[in-house]
Amino acid sequence: MIADLYVIRKSGKYKGKYTYGLFATQFVPKGTIDGFFCKKCGYYSKEEFAKLPKKKRLFIIDHEVVQENGLYSHFCDKRMQYDNHSCNANVLSSGKGFGIVVRDIKKGEEVTSDYRMNGEDEVHFEGGCKCGSKDCMKDTTFRPPASKKLQNFWNRRINAAVKRIPYVKQPLKRKLLKEHPELSYLFDKKAK
Numbered sequence: 431m432i433a434d435l436y437v438i439r440k441s442g443k444y445k446g447k448y449t450y451g452l453f454a455t456q457f458v459p460k461g462t463i464d465g466f467f468c469k470k471c472g473y474y475s476k477e478e479f480a481k482l483p484k485k486k487r488l489f490i491i492d493h494e495v496v497q498e499n500g501l502y503s504h505f506c507d508k509r510m511q512y513d514n515h516s517c518n519a520n521v522l523s524s525g526k527g528f529g530i531v532v533r534d535i536k537k538g539e540e541v542t543s544d545y546r547m548n549g550e551d552e553v554h555f556e557g558g559c560k561c562g563s564k565d566c567m568k569d570t571t572f573r574p575p576a577s578k579k580l581q582n583f584w585n586r587r588i589n590a591a592v593k594r595i596p597y598v599k600q601p602l603k604r605k606l607l608k609e610h611p612e613l614s615y616l617f618d619k620k621a622k
């Protein structure tokens with residue numbers, strides 16, 4: 431499930447082919463919960479995955495991170511697959527089952543996440559990461575676990591964004607709490 435804040439658009443060209451990314455259709459403030467792995471999201475079983483057309487399989491391998499159970503995700507909304515990597519992403523995985531905007535996103539700005547947070551597999555960036563952020567690792571391969579410094583970098587951003595949750599518009603609040611009522615404390619101003 432992803433909030434209806436983004437569209438898929440061409441983001442550039444790579445080896446003569448267009449690449450795509452996610453772009454904000456409006457201003458999205460820091461602290462916005464923008465997506466979560468909902469009941470309609472799921473996984474391809476190994477058999478289902480093998481039966482997909484090759485093009486689709488390759489797309490998933492490129493865009494999706496293998497989950498802890500060794501299976502590829504099957505998202506309920508394809509926009510969830512289109513966020514590109516940045517070493518200084520504006521959306522991070524909160525560790526609580528949802529993604530959170532950690533820096534205000536302007537209307538029209540590309541929405542990025544940090545692939546290095548995903549799972550225990552190596553992440554490959556062909557020709558070295560070219561995300562262009564000033565903190566870019568520029569490496570071709572990232573091998574987990576992340577350094578303490580990198581983990582602190584993520585945690586600082588996530589914690590600051592989580593504090594903003596009660597104070598910004600939350601398009602997914604009702605849907606998230608329906609599936610995860612235990613997260614209601616995050617929307618409570620008094621708790622902070």
Ligand SMILES: [Zn+2]
Pocket residue numbers: 431432466467468469470471505506507
């Ligand atoms: Zn979903």
Ligand SMILES: [Zn+2]
Pocket residue numbers: 516517518559560561562563565566567568
């Ligand atoms: Zn980078």
